[in-house]
Amino acid sequence: MKLTAVVVTYNRLSLLKRTVNCLLEQTCPLDQIYIVNNGSTDGTKEWLDSQEQITVIHQANVGGSGGFYTGIQRAFQDGADWIWCMDDDVFPRPTCLELLLKETNRPHIGILAPRRLLDGKIYTNDFQEYDLTHPFASMYQQRLAKQIVDSPVEIKGTAFEGPLIHRDVVDAIGLPNKDLFIFCDDTDYCLRAVKAGFKIYYIPDALMDKQLFFSSDSWAVRNQKKKWKRFYQIRNATYLNHHYGENIGVKYLRGFMQVIGYIIPAFFTAPFSKAWSWKDIPALWKAYQNGLKENLGK
Numbered sequence: 536m537k538l539t540a541v542v543v544t545y546n547r548l549s550l551l552k553r554t555v556n557c558l559l560e561q562t563c564p565l566d567q568i569y570i571v572n573n574g575s576t577d578g579t580k581e582w583l584d585s586q587e588q589i590t591v592i593h594q595a596n597v598g599g600s601g602g603f604y605t606g607i608q609r610a611f612q613d614g615a616d617w618i619w620c621m622d623d624d625v626f627p628r629p630t631c632l633e634l635l636l637k638e639t640n641r642p643h644i645g646i647l648a649p650r651r652l653l654d655g656k657i658y659t660n661d662f663q664e665y666d667l668t669h670p671f672a673s674m675y676q677q678r679l680a681k682q683i684v685d686s687p688v689e690i691k692g693t694a695f696e697g698p699l700i701h702r703d704v705v706d707a708i709g710l711p712n713k714d715l716f717i718f719c720d721d722t723d724y725c726l727r728a729v730k731a732g733f734k735i736y737y738i739p740d741a742l743m744d745k746q747l748f749f750s751s752d753s754w755a756v757r758n759q760k761k762k763w764k765r766f767y768q769i770r771n772a773t774y775l776n777h778h779y780g781e782n783i784g785v786k787y788l789r790g791f792m793q794v795i796g797y798i799i800p801a802f803f804t805a806p807f808s809k810a811w812s813w814k815d816i817p818a819l820w821k822a823y824q825n826g827l828k829e830n831l832g833k
Contacts, residue, residue, distance in 0.1 A: 537566045538632070539615035543602030543695075544623040545573040548582060550746055551623040559588060563633040565619070569609055571602040598716035598767075598833065603695055605713075611705045618700045624746040625651065625696045634741035635699045638687055645704040645733025646725065648693035649741035650684075658745055661693045661737050665726060670784030671792075674722075674776065679737060690737045691729050695721040697743045698735075707731045714831035717764065719771035726779060762815065766822040769794050773826025787827065794823040 540558050544551045551570070558568055568589040572579055574596040583591045592605055603620055610618045617639070619632060627649065635647045651658045663677035675692065695711075698721075708727045711720045725735060773790030780786040797819050801811035825831070 536616045537614055538563070538617050538619070538636075539567045539569065539610040539613070540565050540619040540621070541569045541571065541603065541606030541610055542621055542623055543571045543573060543599055543606060544575060544579060545596060545602075546575045546577045546579065547623050548575070548577050548579045551579060552582070553626055554621065554623050555586070555589060557626045557628070560629050561627065561632045562630050563636060565632070567610070567613070567615070569606050571606040573597060573599075573602050597713060599695065600711050600715040600717065600720035601713040603711045603720065607700070607705060608710050611702055616702055618702065618705070619697070620695050620700060621697050621743075622695065626744040626746075627697065628742045628744065631697070631741045631743055632699070635738055638736055638738055639701075641734060641736060643732060643734045644736065645701050645728050645731075646693065646735040647699040647741075648690065648735065648737045649697040649699075649743045650737070650739045651694075651696060651743050651745045653745045654747050659737075661690045663688075663690050665691055665729075665779075667779055667781045667785055670782075670788040674772075674789070684737065684739050687736050687738050690735050692722050692725040693735060693737065695724075696745065697741075701733075704728050704731075704733055707733070712831070715771050715774070716767055716831070716833050717771075718768045719775055723775060726775075762811075765797060766818060769797065769819060769822040770826040770831070773823050774829055774831065777827055778829060790823055790826055794819055 542554055558565060569592060570583055570589050571592045572583055573594060580593060592609060594605060599622065607618055631649055635649060638647055648661060659679045661679045662675040666672045666674055666676050708731050711724050715723065728735065772793055776789045777786045798816055801815050805811045805813050
């Protein structure tokens with residue numbers, strides 16, 4: 536059984552070094568570690584080129600989705616049986632992979648997800664059901680964040696922060712949608728896997744720490760830093776609802792309500808706060824329109 540890790544990185548060298556060290560310290564050794572460098576400019580390229588225990592793929596910045604597309608494609612082509620995917624801001628504990636692998640004999644298993652800890656506390660956006668029929672409900676139902684989970688449990692969606700993916704999944708559904716750039720590529724991939732008949736399990740004993748960002752920032756500063764990401768968040772969420780929604784309400788109304796949820800605060804706070812400006816409003820609306828048209832890309 537060939538075990539391969541895929542890490543996507545961009546301009547976070549100190550975090551990447553920690554992630555790589557965690558992978559090398561696994562109690563169940565990896566056969567190969569691929570680092571997909573999305574055009575970093577902070578010395579990441581030079582450091583990666585000096586490392587002998589990893590395989591490096593340099594490419595332009597095509598976002599997380601483009602990075603996972605490249606990394607999973609390479610791992611699959613090189614014969615990996617299980618592909619362990621993560622960003623450069625998560626740090627698997629030494630037994631994480633070993634504990635995930637203990638669950639690989641479950642029927643129809645396709646993806647295994649670890650438990651993430653943020654500042655020592657359980658952090659999860661994993662969920663157990665999709666809602667593709669009720670426009671006024673969230674797509675993500677039965678969230679684990681609202682439950683006490685102390686044993687493996689079946690889920691329907693997880694993040695690209697530690698999922699262990701069997702090659703049969705890649706063979707059946709292909710690669711992540713690289714045109715999403717960032718956000719929702721993991722949800723899209725999980726949904727495709729579930730629709731193809733694969734099971735996804737959340738393994739709470741397999742632990743992975745997650746880097747804490749923006750902890751001391753004010754609301755305005757945090758929104759300023761995240762503002763450029765909102766376009767992709769709105770566009771891609773709208774795309775998911777339009778592409779997979781099972782009625783007109785989900786296809787059009789759910790995304791509309793989300794973008795209005797950003798436009799209204801932007802409209803009322805723009806004169807008084809640096810969090811938003813007037814020019815952000817048409818950009819938010821454009822994101823919604825692009826999602827409806829399924830006009831993706833960077």
